[in-house]
Amino acid sequence: MGRNRATLADVARRAGLSKTAASMVLNGREGTRLSAEAHQRVFAAAEELGYRPNLAARSLRTRKTATIAFVSDIVATTRFAGDLIRGALDAARERDHVLLITETQGDATFEQYAIEAVLDRQVDGVIYAAMATRRLTVPPAILGGPVVLLNATSSDGLPSVLPDDERAGLSVASALLELGHRDAIALIGRNRLKEDDPEVSLAARARLHGIQQALGEADVSLLAECFCTEWLPEHGYAAMRTLLNRSKRPSAIICMNDRLAFGAYQALGEAGLSVPEDISVISFDDDPIAAWLRPSLATTALPHEQMGRRAVELLLDGGVAESPLVPMPLRRRRSLAPPAG
Amino acid sequence: MGRNRATLADVARRAGLSKTAASMVLNGREGTRLSAEAHQRVFAAAEELGYRPNLAARSLRTRKTATIAFVSDIVATTRFAGDLIRGALDAARERDHVLLITETQGDATFEQYAIEAVLDRQVDGVIYAAMATRRLTVPPAILGGPVVLLNATSSDGLPSVLPDDERAGLSVASALLELGHRDAIALIGRNRLKEDDPEVSLAARARLHGIQQALGEADVSLLAECFCTEWLPEHGYAAMRTLLNRSKRPSAIICMNDRLAFGAYQALGEAGLSVPEDISVISFDDDPIAAWLRPSLATTALPHEQMGRRAVELLLDGGVAESPLVPMPLRRRRSLAPPAG
DNA sequence: ATGCTCTGCTAAATCAGTTTAGCGACCACT
C-alpha cells in the first residue's frame, strides 16, 4: 500500500529548503519568519510530488492520530447500528478524523482485546457504544484518555449521549390524549427486567415514566398493560390477542417498540379489525418497518444518526453538552385516529 | 490516551539488556542466539511493566499497520451492512487486525477524501464494499496495494466476493417445482434498470436467470411477471393486487426480495387469502422481517457475514478463492405448501 | 570597531520501534 510516496525530505529537497522549513510551511505555522518565496516553493514542490504526510510518523512525534475508536457491544443485529456509525462517521470526517471500529460482542475477552487493539494504535479518544440504551461500566483501561458513552451512561460521570425516551413517552401518550382517547388506552410491552435493571435497558423505564406522567396529568389510567418477555413481533402478536379477548376492547394501543407494534398489527388483521378506524396504534423507535406497515405506523424516532454525531462532537470539541439527551421526534402517521363512536 | 505506557527501552533496561535483544525476544525471532535466561528476563520485564508496543512506531519501520480499510458506499440504510462489517471484524480480529471504516455515500469528493484518509494511515489493504451487489470501477489511488471487492466486481480483475444469486434463483424456483407448483407461478419484481445495468445491480439479473433456468428445465413457464420500479413493500403490495385481479389466480409467488414479499403479504391479507393454503410465497435476502411475518417467509439468505469474513481472508491470506461466489442458503419456512386442489 | 537585534533559515534531537553490522569473549586447532 502506498509505496513510493514522497516524503517531507523529498519536498524539502525539491524546494531547496530544509525539512524544518517544509514542515513549518505545510503546517501553516504562525510566527515563523520564512519568506513568501519559501512558502511558494514548498507548496509548489508538495503539489508536484503529490506529497501526503505519513500519519504514522507524524503521530509518533505528536501523539495524535486523528483516529477515534468506536467500541461497541454489537454492531450488527439491529439496523440502527448503521445509523449510529454513519452519524459518527460524518462528524468525524468533518473534523478530519477517521473511525476505528471494533465489536466486543458483550464478551469480556473480546472487549479486552478490542481495547488493547485500539490503544496500541494510539487513538485520540474512544466512543464506547451500547446498542441497547443502558447503564454500563467502562473498562478502566480506556480511562487514560477522552471517552464518550454513546447510548449509555455509567457511574463514572463520563460524558454520554442518550435518546430522550422519557419525553418520547410523554409525546406518545399526549398524541393519543389529544385525539380524545381516554379510558381505553392499553399498553403492550411492560417488562420487569428491562424496567428494573438499568444494565439491561434504560429505555423501558423512561418510556414508561413518560407515558405515566402524561396520563397522570390528564387523570387518565390505562385500560390494560400487557407484559412481554421480549420486544419481538411474536410477543406483540400474543399480547394483542390477549387484549382482544378482554371484555372491553381498547380504542388505542401503545407499544413499547415498533416490532411489538408489528406483531399487534398482525393480530388485529387476523381479528378483522382495522387500524386506525377500530384501534389506533402508536409506538417507539421508527424502525424502517414502521413506514412500511399498512397503515403506516405512528412512532417516535430514535435519533441514532444525531446521536452518533453528537458523540464525536463531544469527544473532539470537548463541548460541555447542556444535556446528554437527544430528542426523539414524533412521526405522525396513518395509524392514529380519534376513538370510534 | 495511553500516557505513561512503558516503552521497549523500559523493558530492555529492566531486563538489563539492549533494545535489540528485547525486540528480538518479544517478536519471537528465529535464529537469534539469545540465551534462555535472556528470554526469561525480557518476558518478565515486559509482563511486569505491562508493556505493549506502540504500533505507530513499529509501522513506521515495518510499513505494516495491522489495519485494514473498509471503504463502502453506504454503511447505513440496510440492516445488512452491519452483518457485512461484523463478518469482516471477526475475521480481522482472528488475524490480529483492525478495521478502519469509511463511507463515501456514493459521492466522488467523499470517496477521494476517504481514500486519502486511509492511505495516509498506511493501511495494509482495502476492502471496497458496495451495499447493493453491482459492478463498479475502483479509484486508481488504492491500486497501489492489496484490494478486495466486497459485494461487487470490477473490470480490473481484482479479487471479489459476491453472493451466488443465480443459484439462489435456481433453488427458489426448484423449491416451488418440488412442491408441485407448475402452471401458476408468478414473479414479482422484474426491473429493467436493475436487470440491464450491472452498475446498478447484479442480483436482479442473476436471480432471474436462476429462476428461468430452473423453470426451463422443468418445461414450465411463468403465469405472470410484475415489473416494479423499486423493491419496496409498497411495490410488492401493488403488484400483488394486480395479480389478484387477473382471471387466473397464481398458486405461488416468487418475490425478488423480502420487502416486496412483505408488501405481497399485506395485499393477500386484505384480500382474505391465506399463505400458504391459498398461495405460497418465496423470496430472496432473509431480511429479519422474513422470520417475523406470519406465516414466516421462505427465502434465500444473503450470507453477508460470511461475505465480510471471506473478504478479509482473501485480503490477508491472499487465498486464490476458488470462486468469488458465496452460497445463499434456502430458508424453508411456513409460507410454502403444495398448490391447493 | 564593537555590540545588539532582527531576519530567514537549518542542524540535530526526538518519538518508539526494527534491523544491520559487528564486537568481545571463549574455544579449538595448527
Add this chain to the structure above:
DNA sequence: AGTGGTCGCTAAACTGATTTAGCAGAGCAT
C-alpha cells in the same frame, strides 16, 4: 602464539515526521 569460528549480545542506523535550539548575515546604534 596465531588463527578462525561460534556464541551472546549491542551500538547505531533507520523509518518520516515535529520541534527545539541556534547560526549566519544584515542593519543599526554606540
